[in-house]
Amino acid sequence: MTKYKLEYIWLDGNTPVPGLRGKTQLKSFATPPTLADLPLWGFDGSSTLQAEGKSSDCVLKPVALYPDGARKDAYIVMCEVLLASGEAHPSNHRATIVDDPDFWVGLEQEYFLYKDGRPLGFPEGGYPNVPQGPYYCGVGYKYMGGIARQIVEEHLDLCLNAGINHEGINAEVAKGQWEFQIFGKGSAKAADDTWTARYLLLRLCEKYGVDVEFHCKPIKGDWNGSGMHCNFSTKYIREVGGKEYFEALMGAFKDNVKEHIAVYGPDNHLRLTGHHETQSIDKFSYGLSDRGASIRMPINFIKDGYKGYLEDRRPNSEADPYQLVARVLKTIESVPKP
Incomplete structure (x- = not known):
């Protein structure tokens, strides 16, 4: 035993x-x-x-x-x-999530690594000499520092060992900001995996004396906030789709903006400003390859006959994946199929 x-x-x-x-x-x-x-x-x-x-x-x-x-x-x-x-x-x-094994979800979890009350690499009482930009997918001590990548790589290995289906990791636009992506088949799978991945990251950072900041806009001013973009599809969206159904689906998302924003994470008005690749929180839009839209259609979505997956770019990094997934699925299920 x-x-x-x-x-x-x-x-x-x-x-x-x-x-x-x-x-x-x-x-x-x-x-x-x-x-x-x-x-x-x-x-x-x-x-x-x-x-x-x-x-x-x-x-x-x-x-x-x-x-x-x-x-x-x-x-x-x-x-x-x-x-x-x-x-x-x-x-x-x-417990509120309807079990649908054909509902596929990909969540892009952004976060900041913090030490002594500020993002890793930020000087005390100020900002880095280099503004945001070069840090995105960057390399080298000047941009990445000496500990962040070590944490990120160790976290990735812990998640893979746990059987969590990571799709990728990368450094994000702001200094000290990172992202991991998780994909799951089934209504609750990606949410379970994301919460577990958050737990593993928080616990790992204890030994490095580093905090994880999930707030959507921890650095005010001309610095990107943190999101948790939600990529989703159902069997119907992947295999049938069509322009008529897609437009009806977008109409349902537009009609439920308040319900979505309510579970897409607190303080989202600080992040959804219309800048930094976001749509304003009080507007709804969708567009092909448009990272400033509420809903982004991937480049091949229309080409393939309005089929594939869609990306809701409004959820923020502090959103509860369970409430997020439940809300998206409820909106989709409200739309009749042609």
Whole structure:
């Protein structure tokens, strides 16, 4: 029998941005455990803004299992939060997602690495000598510094070891800003993987004395904010599509702007200004290869008969992937097929 370290992680009751929590259970198995082998586990909800002290018991329900490359004989266990009655906790937005295995999602998670209260590479009380631009996909100590890439590469290996489907990583436009991209087939898969990847990054940065800043506009002025562009498609969009359906779909997105913005991350008005490759938060537009549109059509989308995938560029880096995915899918399902 081997004793395994099971790191149960979950989203707490903080609003508007839930925080990640985790605690480890040690349990013996004759063979590596599967998701079905893992028990429910209680926790003190009064310490996570999910219950009152007089009735504080909440329950963790394992929903996804990831090998943990940072520890021996260990797994990360993504959990939903339940009430003691067994019902989904009000903060459990994963439980609201309709399961659709044909809904494909790609999330582009941008973030800043911070040390001593400022982005890596920013001097104390000021800005770098070189403005944003050369840092994008850059190389060399002058632009990248000496620790950021080490963190990014180690994080990538941890995610790949966990079975998270990364599609790529790159340095972003601002100094100290980076991005990873995750693709998943199924309504909840990409969201599960993104939350787990965030957890792995936050935990990794502890040993480097570095913080991760997910706020969408941490640096005011002429510096890019951070987004989490959502690339999505359904089986119908990929295989049938058509101009009539596409225009009806865009009409539904336009009619639900407020509902989308409400779950696309806080303070998005600071980022969606119409500058820095964004559309203004109070406008809706779509365009071919237009990075300043709300919805971008990839270059071959029209050529292929209005088929393929679409990119919603409005979600920001702090958005809850569960709420984001649920909202996008709900809007798509509201559109009748011709």
